Amino acid sequence: MTSLLTYTFKNLPSTSQWALRFSMRPLSCSSQLRVAAAVQTKSKQTLAKPNIRNIVVVDGVRTPFLLSGTSYKDLMPHDLARAALSGLLHRTSVPKDVVDYIILGTVIQEVKTSNVAREAALGAGFSDKTPAHTVTMACISSNQAMTTAVSLIASGQCDVVVAGGVELMSDVPIRHSRKMRKMMLDLSKAKTLGQRLSLISKFRLNFLSPELPAVAEFSTNETMGHSADRLAAAFAISRLEQDEYALRSHSLARKAQDEGLLSDVVPFKVPGKDTVTQDNGIRPSSLEQMAKLKPAFIKPYGTVTAANSSFLTDGASAVLILAEEKALAMGYKPKAYLRDFMYVSQDPKDQLLLGPTYATPKVLEKAGLTMNDIDAFEFHEAFSGQILANLKAMDSDWFAQNYMGRKAKVGSPPLEKFNIWGGSLSLGHPFGATGCRLVMAAANRLQKEGGQYGLVAACAAGGQGHAMIVEAYPK
């Protein structure tokens, strides 16, 4: 009851926006009318807030995203991250000593470089006086890196922060079993030969069976693909729909690559190998080919296959985030503002991948925008089924009312504005690095197409999610 009151109360000041939103809703019924709506003025001229610093992205880069086990397979994660960081230095020519702080996201940690941000920064030639830390939040790790940067700048702690992320799935830490580790640790403490022999005598062959990094959710023990398959079934999404969506992603990515739109990619000379210049996971196929694949997780009747899932990827990304006045003082022409953002979390079993559904209406409400205000949607594509389930969930009044405690649905993003330069399904998904790619894709699209607001959203393991509004920097 109390919460209901607060809720209403909180919404009172924005009554005008609600009214506007409702008045516009009928317009979105037909695509023709929607075009008319898009021409209309935005709910807000800008998302700048009084007394809060404007925070801008000057530019961002990424290494080409490669299928795991290809050209990057002999590298270590900090090598990849270093490539992204030096690429950013090169692209922006930011003086190294101006950078106040560096934050990178990563998911599967290389134990030797657990603070990979520091190791990469040192190697990339940043000042050893610039502190760096590493964050982890599953697939939204680099989103967390960026929003941490935003917070540092907004609170006046820093002016110039580099945020990014890295993932190297070609090599993952595989451990000895707990029993073996225990024996090895005890051995190192054993003082006499007798103690050592008695420890060794306890050795059993099964001690040697290794422990692989968990591909499953720790709390539920369910792999993400399995959960995605169940999610697709819960939203009654067919195999064909999923294959069609995956094909769309690959086709759009190929087109964007061919047209040179993926300008955030910087070439990377891999030691001992050729220079890598572009993503290698983009493979538009045919629906017939895709239909031949067997389900990858729920056999034999599941719908999630290798072709409609994102693949294991190596890659790194980095963006340069500044306070607006600092950027202008340094003579930069920023690409975009980073505006309101929102983290959400929900049931990690049955709603593992629905983060965008929960985060989108909240961030829009917070910013005072509606779906119609958004010109560029950049959603992380973990699985075709996951994206389509999120689109259906956002378009369902029933779901909004019964699971999100909302009066009505937020609406589904129009596909013509949605991931039109490809997505994680086709470009690849290095867990810790995808967030920065999404933000740069949104910023670059707004610059290219002349839109004002972009919406970035992603789901993550643990049942968490993230959304952020990106506003184009006026020309």
Next chain:
Amino acid sequence: MVASRAVGSLSRFTRSRMLRCPGYICRNFTKSSALLTRTHINYGVKGDVAVIRINSPNSKVNTLGQELHSEFIEVMNEVWSSNQIRSAVLISSKPGCFIAGADLNMLTACTTPQEVTQISQEAQKMFEKVEKSTKPIVAAINGSCLGGGLEVGVPAAFDMMLTGRGIRADRAKKMGLVDQLVEPLGPGIKPPEERTIEYLEEVAITFAKGLADKKISPKRDKGLVETFYLTELTSYAMSIPFVRQQIYKKVEEKVRKQTKGLYPAPLKIIDVVKTGIEQGSDAGYLSESQKFGELAMTKESKALMGLYRGQTLCKKNKFGAPQKEVKQLAILGAGLMGAGIAQVSVDKGLQTVLKDATLAALGRGQQQVFKGLNDKVKKKALTSFERDAFFSNLTGQLDYQGFEKADMVIEAVFEDLSLKHKVLKEVEAVIPDHCVFASNTSALPINEIAAISKRPEKVIGMHYFSPVDKMQLLEIITTPKTSKDTTASAVEVGLKQGKVIIVVKDGPGFYTTRCLAPMMSEVIRILQEGVGPKKLDSLTTSFGFPVGAATLVDEVGVDVANHVAENLGKAFGERFAGGSLEVLKQMISKGFLGRKSGKGFYIYQEGVKNKNLNSDIHSILAGLKMPSQPDVSSDEDIQYRLVTRFVNEAVLCLQEGVLATPTEGDIGAVFGLGFPPCLGGPFRFVDLYGAQKTVDRLRKYEAAYGRQFTPCQLLMDHASSPNKKFYQ
């Protein structure tokens, strides 16, 4: 429960012959449509697949009754005669239930074995038709299914048929009982349960189509292939008569050992299987239906069906919903009982505070809760994550912090009136007005505990049984001052904890302890008369008690038994006399407190399974020897001396109004005290054994021992008018 098991096993057996018919079980259902003309079944055709949905009206479960039979046969005939239909999917519209087994009401209505046999034969015909179907039939089962499934592999079949145990879905798949598993879905376009059922139907339809088109063979799956090889091997072995005889023998031995010949069903099932294998399936079918008919008419069957009904009844809150739901629970005393109560509370999501006086005692209690949960993880009944989440519902503390938010306090401190008074005073100083104070005691009268309470309407007894996480019974004790809302609240919490509940009136020993005490007194006397503890144990277990009488004393604790006997002896006087309390007192003085002290009538050692007699007991018993009376000391007399004292006291409890209904008396005796389930409880015993015969026995023993055996008035009333029954 027990009854439905037996029934379930039989229908399982019938279906086990669906071997060739790809079985897929589903349990769900769709909303009834206006087109429904049948009451139990509706069916539609999707493409070339017939979808048959079972939904018995006005019931939570589908049961195999006559209407369902006839409608099913009708529908199947349509399916088989239609050219359009190439395969069929069988599914239930009820979430969580495919077919629960045979309709108990239908069986109860039968008066002769022949009627039951006929019903069984009709069911067989139905299953036979399904088995011989030329069109593939896929059964889609959502959740548990009693009596359904596809049995491959003779050993597995034996095991299942005999114990009627529930099989988890993944095991069923491994055993080859089902071909595919469908995992429950989360929220999507519809409520999860509804969509899961739909999805199951979709998958089943695809499967049925695949089978009809010969695109799928159910054996292609790797798991099934393995099972298949296993079956091949087993069936080869079974084709050798010598091996077969050995297997029959082994199974029979095992069954006899477990049931002590008190439950007729398992042995008959073995007979039936034997007949089926040795003489062909027709003979097997015939034998099955006949044996089923005979079984349904046995006393055991009536007793077990009665228990099943009683249990269902005692799982309801007849006091209505309490005004305030209990969300915050506090338990005083982290001993065996306190920690046990905490364990069954935290895993139901109750926020629970466990309080004790010392850190060591509290730590022991917390460890007990953790171990209880962790054992479930080891058995894969919980994930480690669920364990952690449940364990987080438990707060251990040494003070009364947070008690101002408690909705209910259950005290489980030592059985000492002054101590109970002390904690009651302390607690009442800190708890809010609405908070219920429940006392977990096995013998102290609640009104005496409540005597010092500022608000006696909020005081109630909640008598749990040890070990709390295993024993299903909860005896709730109300005083004349206890308010109805307090009772409703206690019942609500008990039900949440998964208990079967009886509500009784206050009095010395309430109901359960009061019935047990005279029997225990007789146990001591029998021991004093020279019957050894081992012999006594075997006499009682062969009568159907799950635990022997001497062992029971050890389990309860000799000091506790003595304490209870003294208290109740004072209250009830001569009727509770029998053996000499001196036996218990001498045992206590020598430190023989039962299992907890390592020695009682037996010696208990960690890791030693076969317990040995405590030889020191001989001298105690020899010193207190009583002359035995040969005419009432045959094995049978000893058994009946024990059981009739129990029964007489139970009936007296009903006569005095301590018990509200005979049903609660039977449930309490069976689930709390281990009264032989095959006898159905003391009241069912009187009905089935005969009130007159019971009184005759009591009179015979009365002549030898005196007033302890004097039958109570209600029992004599029943004896004098043969039409009077506790269960009509």
